[in-house]
Amino acid sequence: MNLIDPHIHCVSRTTDDYQFMARCGVVAVSEPAFWAGFDRSSASSFADYFHHLTDVEPARAARFGIDHYSWLCINAKEAEDVALARQVIRLIPPLLDHPRVLGIGEIGLNKNTPNEIAIFEEQVDLAARHDQLILIHTPHLADKHKGTAIICDILKNDRRIVPQRVLIDHCEEHTIRMARDGGFWCGLTIYPVTKVTPQRGVDMLEQFGPEKICVNSASDWGESGPHMLIDTLLEYRRRGHGESDVTNVFYNNPCRFFGQCPKWKLEIRNSNDGAPAEFCRGPQSNSKFE
Amino acid sequence: MPEAKNTIDNALLEMRWRCLSLAADLDRLDRAQAAKSDPGLLKLHEALRVLLDARANRAERVQMIFSDQTPPPPYGKAGKR
Numbered sequence: 018m019n020l021i022d023p024h025i026h027c028v029s030r031t032t033d034d035y036q037f038m039a040r041c042g043v044v045a046v047s048e049p050a051f052w053a054g055f056d057r058s059s060a061s062s063f064a065d066y067f068h069h070l071t072d073v074e075p076a077r078a079a080r081f082g083i084d085h086y087s088w089l090c091i092n093a094k095e096a097e098d099v100a101l102a103r104q105v106i107r108l109i110p111p112l113l114d115h116p117r118v119l120g121i122g123e124i125g126l127n128k129n130t131p132n133e134i135a136i137f138e139e140q141v142d143l144a145a146r147h148d149q150l151i152l153i154h155t156p157h158l159a160d161k162h163k164g165t166a167i168i169c170d171i172l173k174n175d176r177r178i179v180p181q182r183v184l185i186d187h188c189e190e191h192t193i194r195m196a197r198d199g200g201f202w203c204g205l206t207i208y209p210v211t212k213v214t215p216q217r218g219v220d221m222l223e224q225f226g227p228e229k230i231c232v233n234s235a236s237d238w239g240e241s242g243p244h245m246l247i248d249t250l251l252e253y254r255r256r257g258h259g260e261s262d263v264t265n266v267f268y269n270n271p272c273r274f275f276g277q278c279p280k281w282k283l284e285i286r287n288s289n290d291g292a293p294a295e296f297c298r299g300p301q302s303n304s305k306f307e
Numbered sequence: 308m309p310e311a312k313n314t315i316d317n318a319l320l321e322m323r324w325r326c327l328s329l330a331a332d333l334d335r336l337d338r339a340q341a342a343k344s345d346p347g348l349l350k351l352h353e354a355l356r357v358l359l360d361a362r363a364n365r366a367e368r369v370q371m372i373f374s375d376q377t378p379p380p381p382y383g384k385a386g387k388r
Contacts, residue, residue: 129375134382162374167382174383191370217366255317 018263019286021045021271022246024123024152024186024204024233027074027085028053028066030243034236035081038243045084045283047275048074049123049152052094054238060104063091067108071115084283086275088122088152089113096136097127106136106143113147119278120144122152123186126164129156138171145177150278153185153201155192157211165192169199184231184274187212193221197229202274206235207245215249219256227266231274 020043027035027048038046048070057063070087078085089112091105112118121144126133144151151172156164165185172178185196186204189212196203205221206212213221218232234245250267264286275281341348354369362368 129379131380131382134380138382159373159375162371163376163379167379171382189370190364190367191374220366 018042018260019044020246020250020267021047021283022234022236022243023047023184023231023271023275024049024206024235025243026051026235026237027078028069029238030236032077034243035078035083039081039083041243041247043083043243043246045086045271046078047086047088047119047152047271049088049154050090050092051123051154051237052092052127056095056098060101060108063105064108067112071112071117075117086117086119086281088120089118090121090124090140091136092123093125093127093133093137093154093156097130097132099132099136102136103139106139109143110147113149116280119275119280120150120152121147122150122184123154124151125154125168125186126156127154127160129160129164129167134167134171137168141171141175141178145175150275151178151183152204153183155185155187157187161187161189162191165195169195169201172201173199181229182277186233187235188221189213190217190221193225197225202229202231205230205232207232207249208235208239208241209245210240215245215252218249219252222253222266223256227262227270229270229274230266231271232266 020041022038022043023046025046025048027046050066050070053066057066067089070089074087075085089109091102095105096102109121121140124137124140124144126137141151143149153168153172155161155168165188168185172180172183180200181202184202184204185192185199187206188196188203193203193205203225205218207215207218209215212235222230222232232246232249234241234243236243236245246267250263253266254263269285272281272283272285275283276285336348350372354372357365357368357372
C-alpha cells in the first residue's frame with residue numbers, strides 16, 4: 018500500500034517521523050509554506066525558509082524514499098505585516114520554476130482581518146498571473162466559517178481562477194459544503210484538538226463521497242503527527258471500505274490534484290494490484306472521479 | 308455505509324469514555340468554581356443540548372455554535388476582475 022501525505026510541515030518534524038512514514042508506505046509528501054510558530058524578523062528569513070523547503074527537505078526526505086514537493090507563499094498570520102508580506106511575495110516568482118515547487122500555498126486567512134485579506138488577494142493574483150496551483154489555508158476554530166466564506170467568495174469572483182486547480186484545506190463539517198459547491202478540491206486535516214478526528218474525517222468521506230477530497234495530517238510543531246493519516250486509513254478500512262477505495266482516497270486523489278502541475282511525477286495507481294494505471298494528467302485524466 | 312448494528316457495536320465503548328470524559332471535565336470545572344456565565348461554557352451548554360435533540364447534522368450545528376458569525380470586513384479587489 019502506497020500513501021501520500023498531501024500536507025505536512027516536515028521542517029518541524031523529526032527524522033523518526035520520516036522513518037515512520039516510510040515504514041507505513043508513505044512515498045510522497047507536499048509541504049506548504051506556513052507560520053513556523055513565531056514571527057520572522059525579515060524577508061531574508063523567508064529566503065532561507067524557501068531554500069529549506071525546496072532543496073534541504075527534499076534531500077532529507079529522499080533518504081527515506083519519500084518524494085518531497087513544496088508550496089511557496091507568505092502565510093496568513095505573518096501577512097498581517099503588509100510591508101513584510103510584500104517583500105516576501107517579491108521573492109517568490111523566480112522560484113516558481115523550481116522542480117519541487119507545485120504552486121502558491123498555503124495562502125488564506127487567520128483572523129479574517131483587512132490586511133490578511135489584502136495580501137490573500139495579492140497572492141491569488143500572483144498565482145493567476147503565473148498559472149500556479151493554489152493551496153488554501155482556512156482559519157482555525159471560531160474564525161473558520163467566516164474566513165472560508167470570504168476565501169471562496171474571492172476565488173469565485175476572480176474569473177482567472179479555475180476551481181479544480183484550487184484545494185481548500187482544513188475543511189470541517191460546517192465548511193466542506195462551501196468548498197465543494199464552489200467546485201474546489203477539499204482538504205481534511207486530521208488534527209484532533211483543533212480540526213478533525215480520524216472518525217469525523219471518515220464520516221465526511223462517507224457523507225460527501227471521496228471525489229476531490231485529500232486527507233492530510235498537517236503535522237507541524239503542534240500536537241499532531243503523521244500517524245493521523247494512518248489512523249484515518251485504518252478507520253476507513255475498518256468501516257468496510259476495500260483496498261480500491263483506500264488507494265483512491267489516500268494515494269490517487271493527491272495524484273489527481275497535484276498532477277495538474279507537470280512537475281508532479283507520481284502516477285495514479287490501479288487500485289487492485291498497485292501497478293501504475295495511467296499517468297497523472299489532472300483534469301485530462303480519464304479517472305471515474307473526474 | 309456501515310450497518311447500524313455494527314456502527315453501534317464499534318462506537319459505543321468509545322462514546323462511553325468520551326461521555327465520561329466530558330462529565331469529568333464539567334465536574335472539574337464545578338470544583339474549580341468556574342463562572343457559570345463564562346461565554347465559552349455557555350456555548351458548550353448550548354452545544355450539549357444539540358447532542359440530545361433528534362435532528363440531523365449535529366456536528367455541523369455544533370460547529371456553528373462555536374463559530375464567529377459577525378459580518379466580514381469589506382473586501383473584493385480581486386472580485387472586480
